[in-house]
Amino acid sequence: MGMSNSLELLEKMNLRVAEELFVEQLNRKNISFEAHVQQIELIDKxxxxxxxxxSMxxxxxxxxxSKVRSSYHNSPV
Structure with missing residues (x-):
């Protein structure tokens, strides 16, 4: 019975570490994504x-x- 509990605990620990690594990867990707969003916003501006x-x-x-056309119409030929 002790071995089974140890294996369950080990499995839970492995899952926890995997989840933490996944979250860490997401955080790194989010930081990179934010930099791209800032660049896009600057380009948009x-x-x-x-x-x-x-337009001006x-x-x-x-x-x-309009002025050139007007001057052609008003100039003696």
Whole structure:
């Protein structure tokens, strides 16, 4: 009976160690994942800022095109 209890205890200890290792691996992966999430968030912010700049440039180009067209229509040929 003592041997059976020892084997059960050993099995429980092995399972516990395996669980702890699994949790440790998950924690390491989570830390790595968080670094990637931060990079993605930074890239997303930069893309948003870039899109705003492109939008402003598009409006400016449109305004310039309107002025050029207007000057062609108003200039004597």
């Amino acid at each position: 930069q893309v948003t800022e870039f899109e705003a700049a492109v 440039l598009a409006r400016y180009v449109s305004l310039l095109e």
